[in-house]
Amino acid sequence: MSDIEATAAAVAEEAAFVRPNLQRQMWEGRAVKNNILTTLTWIIAILAAIPLISVIYMLLIRGGTRLFGSDIIEVLTALPPAGFEMGGGIGPAIIGTLVMVAIATATSVPFGIMAAIYLAILGPTSKLAGTSRFLAKVLTGFPSILAGVFVYAVLVVNFGYSPWAGGVALAVLMLPTVVLAAEEAIAQVPQRMKDAAFGIGCTRTQVIWKVVLPTGLPGILTGVMLAIAGAAGESAPLLFTALFSNYYLESLTAVNNPTASLSILIYNFSGMPFENQIELAWTASLVLVLIVLVFNILARLVGQPKV
Amino acid sequence: MAKNPFQQAGSSSTITRPPSGGELTADSLFRGMAYAAAAVIVLLVLAILWELGREAAPAVAKYGLGFWYGTTWDVNKEQFGVLPEIWGTLYSSLLALFLGGVFGIAIAIFLTQDFIHHRLALVFRTIIELLAAIPSVVYGLWGIYVLIPLLRPAADWLHDQLGWFPLFGTSLSGPGMAPAALVLAIMILPTVAAISVDAFRRIPYKVKEAAYGMGTTKWEAILKVMLPTASSGILAALVLGFGRALGETMALAMLIGNANQISWSLFAPANTLASLLASSFPEAGTVEVQALMYAALVLLLITFIVNVVGLGVQQYTVRKFEGKK
Secondary structure, three states, rough: OOOHEEEEEEEHHHHOOOOOOOOOOOOOHHHHHHHHHHHHHHHHHHHHHHHHHHHHHHHHHHHHHHHOOHHHHHHHHOOOOOOOOOOOHHHHHHHHHHHHHHHHHHHHHHHHHHHHHHHHHHOOOOOOHHHHHHHHHHHHHHOHHHHHHHHHHHHHHHHOOOOHHHHHHHHHHHHHHHHHHHHHHOOOHHHHHHHHHHOOOOOOHHHHHHHHHHHHHHHHHHHHHHHHHHHHHOOHHOOOOOOOOOOOOOOOOOOOOOOOOOOHHHHHOOOOOOHHHHHHHHHHHHHHHHHHHHHHHHHHHOOOOOO | OOOOOOOOOOOOOOOOOOOOOHHHHHHHHHHHHHHHHHHHHHHHHHHHHHHHHHHHHHEEEEEEEEOOOOOOOEEEOOOEOOHHHHHHHHHHHHHHHHHHHHHHHHHHHHHHOOOOHHHHHHHHHHHHHHHHOOOOOOOOHHHHHHHHHHHHHHHHHHHHOOOOOHOOOOOOOOOOOOHHHHHHHHHHHHHHHHHHHHHHHHHOOHHHHHHHHHOOOOOHHHHHHHHHHHHHHHHHHHHHHHHHHHHHHHHHHHHHHOOOOOOOOOOOOOHHHHHHHHHHHHHHHHHHHHHHHHHHHHHHHHHHHHHHHHHHHHHHHHHHOOOOO
């Protein structure tokens, strides 16, 4: 057999051999199933965005007209209206929310960061660290209203409603968030930086103050900002710790000093039969969402590594 | 060696020296404070248990276990039972878990399995995180003025057509189980999605490559390889989302109708433990406060168990993929 014949035979054989089609066909059962599921996932993802869009739309339409209208100063400073009264504002509630969040931050952040230092550096594997880490995680899923019940039993029963009771209730909710976020931020400080500091003879305290905390600061601040954002939006723990008030906070006394807050104002006004109050509830919602959003954005900004 | 060799001649710098006594004292003081701060968390949890237990003690002694299955809440007769509230809490949370779970897992798949460009995925992730940032009370307001009017025609139609079916047994007169469960689903969706995304991210890339190498379609890889591998993480996401739903208060207090009844109907008003606390506590007298403290204890027990189970499953997942810690 000559070469030419052999080649010809090989070509003929190859032509006779039907190659299986390895390309996936559009209408093959499994491809159809694949496409249907992909479409479904897209639909679900878009559906999930609808509530957010709707909430934002309503806030801007119903709250925005009042807030960004001509009487913005009145809305932001005046006292809440009574019954059939027109106009009015949410001034005391804004101040009350800010004051109580400040109290909560001032009480929870120092404890939170100190606890995180212990959990991440001083005794990460100790029994106490294991227990408190676990309990902090359990506390993040703690129903917020129970923080209110707890503070009611400890403070309100003895001293009456006050911004301090409200602030402490919020602090109980902020503490686990701060601890867990700060622990993660501190644990991410590279070991070699700590080693270098130890190597030149620093005590553990000096390593923490001069190396670990400055390096971990962006992450810690992110956690603090997120905790503040969460606390600002809370309402259940304030319901029977700060109660509500129609007037501005006059002093910071911790005895019988009910305090207004945006979230309770929304809750109270939402069920009222007066159009003016309902509109103010939307305005207060917009202000509250803006406050929460500012802290959320701050959290993202401070968390970015510096170049 | 009398002189420090690194010290420049004539300089009195004392930078190379052992820590002074003051520094050592500050060190042990600081470490003691850190230890105390870590102990504060443990003490806080103990204090919460102790305080709730102490306040609830008279009611626990008086009503005993009957409190769990009693169905009346009557202040005048001093009869208290929380079965309708336990039912409402579990029913609304399970409905929300079903909806929020399906959506949350689908979104986690959508975000991690290369459906969209990773920059777009980041935008989407931010949107989902923003859902979590909106305060509960704002969802309540939205539920009252947007969701309930929207649901009412659909609910009435379902009740007219399928009224014999227990789920549609009553008409929606305003607040009720359906709007409450829907809002609850929206609220737990970010939790479920975020933890599920973590579970998918933890799967080594080679697992997906191996699946594609076997010739699977994208969804065959997802359903037969990725989902089973991530299953324990997803289970943790569902359990923790369930825990969130159980304790949610304000949106439910505004939407569920605060009716002390047990019903299968999606459109009937109901009540939950948390919203019972929210609506009754501010005006309660001494006896009712004790009963409410007992209800708070019941809520604490239920959420505590659910959260501990969820955390346990989550830790199991982390260990499975990252080795024993």
